[in-house]
Every structure is written in C-alpha cells, then in structure tokens.
Amino acid sequence: MIFNSFNFIILFPLIFLLYYVIPAKYGKTRNIYLFVVSYLLYLQWKPVYALVLLWVTIVTYFSALQLKTAQHPKTALTLSIILSLIPLLFFKYFNFVNDSINDILSMVGLNFHLQGLNWAIPIGISFYTFQALGYLCDVYYKKWEAEKNFITYALFVSFFPSILSGPINKASLVIPQLSNLRPYFDYSKAVGGLKLLLWGMFMKVVVADRVALYVDTVLSNYMNYTGTSCLLAGFLYTIQIYADFAGYSLMAIGIGKVLGFELTENFRRPYFATSVTDFWHRWHISLSTWLKDYIYIPMGGSKCSKLRNYWNIFVTFLVSGIWHGANWTFIVWGCIHGLCQIIEKMLGLQKCNYGWAAKSIRIVTTFIIVNFAWIFFRMPTLADACGIIARIFDPSLPTSIYMASLPTPLFIVFGVIIIFLKDLRDEFFPSHFQLMNNKSIYIRWATYVLILATIISSGVFSSDQFIYANF
Amino acid sequence: MKKFLIKITILFMIIAICDFLFGKGMDYVVNHIETGGQGRDNYICNTAEEDILIFGSSRAVHHYNSQILEDSLGLTCYNCGDDGNGIILSYGRLLMAKERHQPKIIIQDVVLGFDLHKDDNNKYLGWLKARYDREGIAEIFDMVNSEERYKMLSQMYRYNSKYLQNIVVYATGISFNTGIKGFRPIAGEMDTMKIRKTYEVKKYDIDTVKLNFIKKFIAAADDSQLYFVVSPIWYGMDPDLITPIREICQQENIPFIDFSNNPKYVYNNLYFKDGTHLNARGADEFTKDLIQILNKKYTIE
Structure with missing residues (x-):
C-alpha cells in the first residue's frame, strides 16, 4: 500500500495508535504487531505474492543460521543466494531473457516463439531480496551475527515503511532496533x-x-x-x-x-x-552502499590494479542497471554511469x-x-x-x-x-x-x-x- | 505521547478552519467568474436553458457549431463539451441542466477512450468537485470511487488545482474565450506534426462503470431526443470497437450516428487540425452534414 493512497492515510493513524497501546516492555509483542501489519499491508496488493516474500525470508533466515556451522560456507552462501534470487530472476528477468533469446534466434533465421510470462512483478521484490542478501553476506563475512528470532528477522525483511521501494537497510542498523527494547515513545x-x-x-x-x-x-x-x-x-x-x-x-x-x-x-x-561519482554518493545511497559492499569491494574495489579497478566500477554499475529493470535501456543507463566514473577516475576528477x-x-x-x-x-x-x-x-x-x-x-x-x-x-x-x-x-x-x-x-x-x- | 496527540489535534483543527475559510472564499470567487473554462462551467451548471445541448470531449467542443445548429433547426443551442472528458462529466452536467429545464435535443459525442475504455475515471470528476453538493452529483462520485465522499469533506480538495487560475481570473478580470455558445473552433490547417505514422487503437478492457453512466445518461435524457454521435476522425476507426455503445443504443432505441469512417473526412487534411480534431472549416462542414441526417432521419419539433 503506497503512502500517498487514501487507504494508507486512513490506516496509518490506526496502526500508530495500536502500536503505542502496547507497553514498551512487551518489545516482542510490538514486533509481532508490526510483522502482522507489514504482511497485511503487503497482502493488500496480490496476496499470493506474500509467499514470495516469505520464501526469501525463510531461505535467508535458515541459510544465515547454517552458515556458521556449514562445512563449506562459500558453497552454502552461493546456494542460498541462488535460492533467494530465484523469484527475482523468474519474475523480473524471465521475459527479458526470453525475448533476447527470441531476437537472437530470429537473427539467425530461426523463428521460434518462446512464450513469455504475463505476470505482474511482486512489488518491492528487488528491494527486499537485496536487503535479505545483504544480511546473508554480512553473516558470511562475519560482520553480523545470524539473527535467531524469526519474527525479528522477518520483520527486518518485511518492515512496511521500506518494503515497497526501500531504503535497502543494513541489518546492523535495523536488527538491533528490533531486538532491543525501544523507548515507549520518542517525542x-x-x-x-x-x-x-x-x-x-x-x-x-x-x-x-x-x-x-x-x-x-x-x-x-x-x-x-x-x-x-x-x-x-x-x-x-x-x-x-x-x-x-x-x-x-x-x-x-x-x-x-x-x-x-x-x-x-x-x-x-x-x-x-x-561529479557522477559524487552523484552516487547522494542518489539512492542505500543501493549504492549495497553495491559497494557486496559487489565492488568483494571484486577487489580500488585495492587492485587500475585496469581491474575500472572493470570493478563498470561491473558494479552494470549490475545497478540490471537491478533497475530487465531492459537494455537500464543496462545502457548503468553503463553510462559506470563509464563516466571510470573517465572521472582516469582524469582525477572525482573530487x-x-x-x-x-x-x-x-x-x-x-x-x-x-x-x-x-x-x-x-x-x-x-x-x-x-x-x-x-x-x-x-x-x-x-x-x-x-x-x-x-x-x-x-x-x-x-x-x-x-x-x-x-x-x-x-x-x-x-x-x-x-x-x-x-x-x-x-x-x-x-x-x-x-x-x-x-x-x-x-x-x-x-x-x-x-x-x-x-x- | 499526550503532548504529541494534542499538538496533532490542534494542527488538524487549524487546517480544518483554513479549509472552511478557503472553501467559502473559493465558492464566492468561482460563482463570480464569467469567462474561460470556469465561466463556461458556471453557465452550463447554473444558467443554460437552451433547446439543444451538446456533450462530450474536446471533439464535441471543437466539432459542433452551435450557431449553425441554431440557425438551421430554429432552436437555441449550447455546446457543453469539455476537453479530456466524456460520459461521466456529461451525465453530471445534464443532471444540473435538468434542474432548470428539459432540453429538446441532446447530443453526446462519443469517444472510445472517454466513454468506453477502462481507465482512471477519477480524472473525469474534476469539474464536478465544486458542484458536489448539487443534486445527484455525490452519487456520481460514489459510482466512480467511494473514497471520494471522504475526500470531498475538504473544501480545498474540491478546488484542487483550479484555485490558482480562478483567483487570477477573478482578481485581474482577464477575459478568456468561452467560445461561441460553447463552441470553440480551431483555426488553421492540418498540423502534420501531430499525425501518428502508425495509428492503432490499443486493446482496452471495456469499462462497465462508463457503460452504466451511458445507461444513466439515457435515462436522464428522459423525453429529450437523444443522439449518440461519433464525429469524424482523420484516421477512421474500426466500427467494431464501438459495438458495446451501439448495442446499448439499439436496446434503448436511441439513434447512433457514426461519421468515423465517412469518406468525405477520412485522411482529408482540409477539414482537420490534427488526427482527432476538425478545424473550423471541418467543424462547419460536419455540423451541416449532421443536420442533414437529423432532418432526413428524424422529425424535429
């Protein structure tokens, strides 16, 4: 449910008042309440797609718990990432890949028509999937302990203010706020x-x-x-x-x-x-931070050769383009931003x-x-x-x-x-x-x-x- | 928490007072405007008592020359169409016009997008917001979107986006063109920039809300002679696309006159300003052709 809709404007005061009816000492009850509200609001759109949200939540929750004891943590992480990404890839990129294959086949004279999907994309899927993957990577890199309380974690993924279009929050910012007792009301x-x-x-x-x-x-x-x-x-x-x-x-x-x-x-x-580099420090900061932490730095970041560094920048912004949508227009958009930053780096124009x-x-x-x-x-x-x-x-x-x-x-x-x-x-x-x-x-x-x-x-x-x- | 809730309540009370005062001020301003779109709307809703009333979108406004209709038929005529609007506004305006008299002839110019296809019907409520308290208008809002009844509690919302222009027009006395008895001819020749190279009407779902408004419009027309007319389109139009409206007309025994594929007009640059709007010359020609059909087929008293 979007924030400028009439329904939300009517519902939010109610959500607010009921939330503060629960005394601060019942922190877990408050979390359960927010979890239920978040899912109920998500169900307002297409109820069946709440299962996708639940799937991503369950996969990343259990994977994070297993990572600590896994014999091959890297394999476990890769498998978990693939499982988490399945809905995103399926709903968002299936048609794009399908159409691209059709185009390539027709270019070589093979006019097969592979049927595409005519399904809506689950709302907020890119945001909550990336948020959950960020948490998983943080657990893998031992930056954050796996959360044991399922409700706390599920609320972190589905928290209604940010599920639709972000910000893509880091576990280290939100989970402590959910785990610890919050003050009753901060005026x-x-x-x-x-x-x-x-x-x-x-x-x-x-x-x-x-x-x-x-x-x-x-x-x-x-x-x-x-x-x-x-x-x-x-x-x-x-x-x-x-x-x-x-x-x-x-x-x-x-x-x-x-x-x-x-x-x-x-x-x-x-x-x-x-500069374009500076632009990405100011625009969609939560996504650029995510890309920096989980794509750019694991690839070597800037602590490598210049050429490799340029490649890392380019790939990071290619991913950014692909994340925004399954369309060549987004890929070109991402490439323009990547190339501009490479040029700025080459010319020393970033600052x-x-x-x-x-x-x-x-x-x-x-x-x-x-x-x-x-x-x-x-x-x-x-x-x-x-x-x-x-x-x-x-x-x-x-x-x-x-x-x-x-x-x-x-x-x-x-x-x-x-x-x-x-x-x-x-x-x-x-x-x-x-x-x-x-x-x-x-x-x-x-x-x-x-x-x-x-x-x-x-x-x-x-x-x-x-x-x-x-x- | 208590302090927070008290302050929020005070803020909303201040807003409510401002809202009330704004509404009172705008009621006064709006009812004293005689020119432009608002002046035209005031005339249609508060004054019009013509024998012939024409409703529809910009195609109605620019295509039906009220003066020619008056001169040819010997009846008074006013063009009540409005840009970007269709059957929903037509129905509302007809209800308000009927508060004063029953027109002898009513013409509804049909446009697929505004009268048949499913889209956001809220956009057709714009002119009706300021008339919400008039008889039958609240029901229109309920049919389109039941949430609107709550939004209409706000006077500011009733004049949403229109207040600035109204205040400027009222304060400065600028006179805008209200047309000739509502008819606003478009001067000039065909603007080929505005013709789409590939023109096809996209597949749309049929909007049952709009079909219900058509039925209500027919019922409201009552003893008037009602005509549904598709005025000329440069591109022409697949006649099957309009079938649902044609069927309603057949069921209700309402004449349906279709000029969309008339060879005199299709692809004829002489009569058009763009792909969907006749120029002044085309409008005069079309009005004359329409009168011939009206005279030939039906007895006009």
Missing part, C-alpha cells in the same frame, strides 16, 4: 518523522506527480512534439524521478521515525553533485577542490550528464531513447514548446523552484532560513499548515504509483 523523533513525511508527501504529490503530467504527455508520444519540448520533458523527468523517489524515501524514513525507528538515509541533494565558479560548472556538467542518462532510464526501448535524442538535436524541427493547459505549467514552475531553493539551502546554508525547524513556533506551525494546505489544494491525487515501485 522529538516522532515530530521529526512527521516533518519528513510532510515534505516527502509534498515532493511526491505536488511536484513529482504534477511534473509527470507534462513528461508523460510528451515522452509517451515524442514523435508528435518538437525537439525543444522533448528537451524540456527530459529535464522535467530528471526533476520528477528525484521528487518521486526522494519523496517516497522521506515518507518511508518519516513513518519509521514516527514508530521509533531509524532507517537508512537515501538521498542527499543529488543534483548538487560535482572538486576548486572555487565557486569551477564547482558551479562541475555541478551543471554533472547535471547534464545525469539528465542525458535518464533519457535511457525513462524510455521503453533503446530505439525510443535514441529517437528522443535525435529529435532534441534535429535542427530542422521547429523550436516551439508544447505548453500544457494553464494551471499545470504554473504548478510545475512553483514546485521546481521550491525544491531547488530547499536543496540549495540544505546544501550551502544548512543553518540559515530554517522554516520547519525554526525557533519560532509561529513560523514552524505556519510552515506546516502551508505545506499541508498546498498538498491538499495543489497535489495530484489521481496518481497511485511510485516510479521505483516498478523495480
């Missing part, structure tokens, strides 16, 4: 959580879903629009995906905080990154120790590169992505810009400016111009009321999907 944490929830909701329904109205109109039928419109839609998609995913992550973290939990930070003003002017140029350059790569991420096929790019650079096309009906451009401009100013403040003047954290209660409350009123009066409520929920 400041709950207030902080509500602030994140409010801002996340603003980003999602006021900015991302509004921008989506323009982006979807143009990019879905890009052949009917000028290159300038495609360029603008591409730029706006860059804003949309940020507001959508960062908004979701803030809501997830906020809900966790309201219930007394700390979850992994997922975004840190990514469009102020000074920016220059003045304001150079830093600004670097920020703009990185934004343009990231913006360009998002085109591949957004379009359904490589041909469409290339079609958009060709259209953008086609000088023979008129330069007119498609304007949506009147309120939409106004709301888009308003939303983009607000997000830009907020991130600019957070990045460069973190202690200035505080609104939600202002010392004056009047300013704080006026900000809450204004944001809430803007959400109700200007939010788009017909959208019921997050972009990253597709992954």
